[in-house]
Amino acid sequence: MIRFMALLQNLPVVRLSPCFLLIFTLSCGAGDAPPFPSEAESTPAEDSIGERLFLDTRFAQYFAAHMTGVNAPLAVGDPVVATVPTPNGPLPGPFAGQSINCRSCHFVTEFQGVSGAGNRTYSDFTTRSPIPLVMNGFTETPRNSMHMVGSLQPHPGPTFLHSDGEFSSPADLVAATLTGRNFGWAPDQYQQALAHFAAIIRGDDGSSQLAKDRTNGLSYSTLFLGKDSSITSDLLIPAADRIDVQSASNEQILALVSKCIATYMGDLLFQQDEFGRYIGSPYDVFLRINHLPVQPNAGESIAQYNQRLYKIVVGLSNPKFVDGTMGNFRYHAQPFQFGPTELAGLKIFLKAAAVAQDGSQHAGNCASCHPAPDFSDFSFHNTGISQDEYDAVHGAGAFANLAIPSLAERNQNYDLYLPVTANHPNASERFRRAATAANPEYADLGLWNVYLNPDIPKPQASLKSIVCGAGKDCSVDNGLPNTIAQFKTSVLRDLEDSQPYFHNGSTLTFGDVVRFYIRSSQLARMGLLRNPPSEFKGMSLSDSDIDALVAFLKSLTEDYDDA
């Protein structure tokens, strides 16, 4: 060994090795940013079971009415799932021959590669989704199916679900959906729905292909009991959650099922690394390769982060742009890019006009409601889309003159104004409907239907914190007038895969979306928008901004495929 070392030390290359290393290192270049680590995390058992429940087609009223056995297929499927409506005409439904399930309105890869369709971020393709039975005058859901991916992204502030904030937890949403109108159950059929649902869970034998694919052919009763040795670790639910469905109450079964599906929903997130840094879109790549901050620092608010990001991107002197060499789309025809146009769009998106007198400032102020990195504040705003819909039917200015009752009048005449609930199965739901020429009293007032609604108690405390938060005037009716036509802010990530847009699905393209905002903010400046959002004061857009904003919105696209 000593001789070897002596030999080694006489080699010139060894003596010069420090020099070589020095030169080697100093040539390390500009420091191309490394990719963020992406690691597969273990999935809770409720997640796998939840996915099976999400896809199970036996919980609907149609199945209850036509079944010959819990585990027997239907002889004739529900017509509502035979086809899937799209802007280009109906497509064969993936659940044809069965009855409705959660996935029927929240698709993912069912239409991958299908012309005129494609992957979805857990939404469907139509403006409002068809429902199994005509109920309370509805043939379809009151609103566009909101994309679910990212809706439970952890964020500051409370969680709301549905466009009007009807639910404050995913478990509540699941329980209400499985036993409600979307599954064919009338408001006064809750007990029947619950009994049928529990019977399916108790009687399931795991023989379906779905059970084989998702839960190794194990029945729900076996999975929920959690004692069978054939249950693999990835399907073993925590001991505290286990129940014997044969002896458990119907409510206990529903609670566990809701928890499983809620866990599954919570895992529907856009691509991010182990530290919660988004990685899937050209925009994310642009931030990373330019060493820009991708998320707020500790102690920094989302708004502060967006303001800081705006200053940084405005000051970028020599940005590196993203092209096809840095990524590619498998499911989208457009190039994987973030170039000068997208950057211009980002600047417009982040910029807030000082005092918007007109549309000349190239300031979208979009980030005030759609702040990066999630591109949603998960709160409520009135964009003017309800007024736009109503005025399109009844004429300009009609929505401004629509008679909307006070809090006291509304709550004293529940059936006249508020949505259908189990307590009020015959309510008119007049302010949670699409505008129609035949019924001028129909409009969609969004959050107004839920806020201070005595039949929807659970989200009220959280809603109060939003509606009457700092700087909000709640002197009139505890802020109820401020909620008129407010809807939950959509997550803009991969928005392309959830068109049509807005709560009523009224626009098909990003260009139309931006044009709507130009029009609506103009109305606000003219004092013609009812309950205008304060954020429109910082919006100053014109037609010259459309291309850049559209390019930027497209740069938020990613290949979401549920993988």
Added chain:
Amino acid sequence: MKFLLTLYLFATFFVGLGSAQERPYFVTYSSDMEEPGNLEVSVKTLQASPKFANSFVSQTLELEYGATAWWTSEVYLSGQGTSSDSTIFTGYRWENRFRPLFREHFINPVLYIEYENLSADRSLLEIVGNDSIADLRIPNGVARRDIERELELKLILGSDFRGWNVSENFIAEKNLIEPEPWEFGYALGVSRPLQLAAGRKDCVFCRENFSVGAELYGGLGTLDSFGLKATSHYAGPAVAFNIPRGPTISFSPNFGLNDNSVGVIYRFNISYEFQQIFRRHSR
């Protein structure tokens, strides 16, 4: 946890009372081993303000014991405080260095093996793989979720020639709980006392009490993508002040060499060597 904190504070206080002879390196290991029976206690402090991130201070307590002439064992306890964020204990390292050749050679190899259990660590005691400035922007609350249990191996090569010391480290690191590839890094150091021979007078601020040098270190990618692409690198001068019969104080500003690196890292170290601490008591 309280015990560790107490130990840390105790040692931090104690370290200011003694003496040691040290090279001015912060990241690079030389082939020097700890004297058998001696215990060296050091507190390494690092401060940085990464671009677009909160500034932070990291402190590491280092306990180095010379088990034998060919085996030195060390324990590190690390913590960090990030402005507008939190102050946290980030974990520990346990390392062992083995010197296979006893006599001095032109190049003296030392083998190094370390186990570390860390989360949200910002001590930057080594740079490996694709470590970058982006890692330092992650809030502590998020970063702490990722617990790194890693094995680190180093080949340390040291040479002494006419008062100059040249040290080269090649680092290989493997995460033991995540399916990640081996990560590699390097560290180079060169140093020399300002004066080799001691003067006649017994003085504190004499040239022979100062060592100056420089360090260069960075990542070398992973087994899947070995090289300099997407790595960070630092270089900087270093100075050590060996106070006679007192502690050694070292300082080094490290400058980031590319966009993946933090602009400037300030490193400060104070160390003290207890002579024959355990053997004295055992007599």
